Amino acid sequence: MSGLLPFQEALDQLLSGVEALPAETLPLDHCAGRVLAEPVIARLTQPPFAAAAMDGYAIRWADLQARWRVVGESAAGHGWAGSLGPGEAVRIFTGAPVPNGADVIVVQEEVTRDGAVARLAGEGPLRPQAHIRPAGQDFAAGDSLIAASTRLSAAHLGLAAAGGWGALPVVRRPRVTLIATGDELVQPGKAPGPGQIISANPVMLTALLRAAGADVHDPGIIPDHRTALAAALQAAAADLIITIGGASVGDHDLVVPVLRELGADIDFWKIALRPGKPLLAGRLGGTRVLGLPGNPVSAFVTALLFAVPLVSRLGGRGHELPLQRLKLAAPLPANGPRRDHLRARRTPAGAEPFARQDSALLALLAQAELLIIREAHAPAAAAGDEVTCIALDMFHSVF
Known part of the structure; x- marks a missing residue:
């Protein structure tokens, strides 16, 4: 595996110096x-005035046991403008300004009233200022709120x-342009012809990146032609261009040569990762570029591990994925020289990896609740051993 960049080194290099976008x-x-x-x-200031916390009568505490003459009414948005005197009360409603001179509110259930005369009919409030929200109880002008x-x-x-x-x-939300390349691709909803397949990656990655806070633009499928790919790359008005497919070394893999023809700087290409070895990162002018593999699972995993943290940091969010330590429900063999990410489900016994891990299996990816992380050269693990997992089923609640 000579020449493959370790996962953490690649991620650190990608995120080095990345700051939040302007406001x-x-x-x-x-x-x-x-x-x-x-x-x-x-x-x-909130509330801007002393306000009633209950419906009732505003009185002076000194008059609690006396009879009161009801002299007015204070409602939310329509306060009573006078000043309360001895033996007087003002009918008041929740949220209304407390009249000058009043220092307690008696709730309406504890008051009897005969015309303009009212009196206490229950136990009454226990202290002055009862049922009154003082001005600034929540916050005052000049306080730090958020x-x-x-x-x-x-x-x-x-x-x-x-x-x-x-x-x-x-x-500002990071602007991401997705460029899916491939003559074999057709848009979702259309019937593929001989040798063609549906282009499922862009819609999948759009959802993933929007959950991480990005505005995503998809210009459609780009043919496997240098001029078409170059034009799409140059037309992208984005903070991040993500290419999908065409980043390997075949005769029809044009992303790397076209980027180089356009003067892009390639920071790294190919990492010690499974799935997703043919991953590239670089810059085209002032725009960051990520080249993802075309296999659906590889595209999803590399986007989750690299594009999501990058977009999150550009958008001012924390970029840590939701990790959990779980017991294995089944044993795993020793891992090779690439960090692996096994699709798995949750069971009462713990994380259970799927028997098949092919990077083209979208149906299993859709069922996966976890990605079990197996570091490079990890030893064999027995059922019951703890492993670190990316909690796919928690991703949207975190991001």
Whole structure:
């Protein structure tokens, strides 16, 4: 296996110096799942006034045991403008401003009322300020609300809105162009002719990369012709170009020679990995290029191991894949000189590798819940031994 770059060395080289893309400012309803580029500081105080936490009557604590004369009403958005005097009460509703002079709210279930006169009919509140939310109880103007680099959830967006923000600076999504090459390929939904197959990789990788935060463009199938491939590479307006297929050494594998003709710098080509040995990484001008194998499983695994971390880092996200330590449900032989990734399922006994591991078997890939990682030259493992797995069934909840 001389000349094959070890997996970790290749990944480290790919990610070296990669930083998050510049920020763009978007309306809040476009920010879910995006990574915040700058801290969010409260522009407002929440609540901006002392507010009722319950429906009832606002009174003075000193008048709790007295009869009260109801002098007004305070509702959300329509406060009572006066100032409460001795023996007076204001009918109040949840969220409404507490009138000046009031320092407690008696809930309506503990009040009896006859016309404009009301009084306590139950145990009443236990202390002054009961059922009142003080101004700034949640946060005050100038408070730090959300830290930079936070991936924004629904609750974060609600908090930003309450804090006075209508738009936020977020890291721009990485733009990825997929270039699938091959005269034998036809688009999904079309009937393949003699010697042709469906181009399944682009739709699969588009879903994978979008889950990692990318905007993905697929210009369609590119024929196995140098001019067509060169034109597609030069037309890509992207942060990352991913080619699929054509990165090996056959007469029809044109990716490497065409990239070199266009002046690309090839950082590495071929790594000690299974599936996915014919992987290349480089740059075409200012655009990063990844060349993935054409076999479906190889394309998926190399995209998961290399494209997803790269896209995640460009998008400001953490790039670690979800790993788990699980027991083996069946023994495994010693591994060879390439790091291997075995498709597997979860069972009560642990991770069970599929009997067949051919890199063209999409049906088994779709059933796989795990990739069992077997490092290069790993010794034989017995049933019950612990192994490290990539949790495919957790990927979308993490990314």
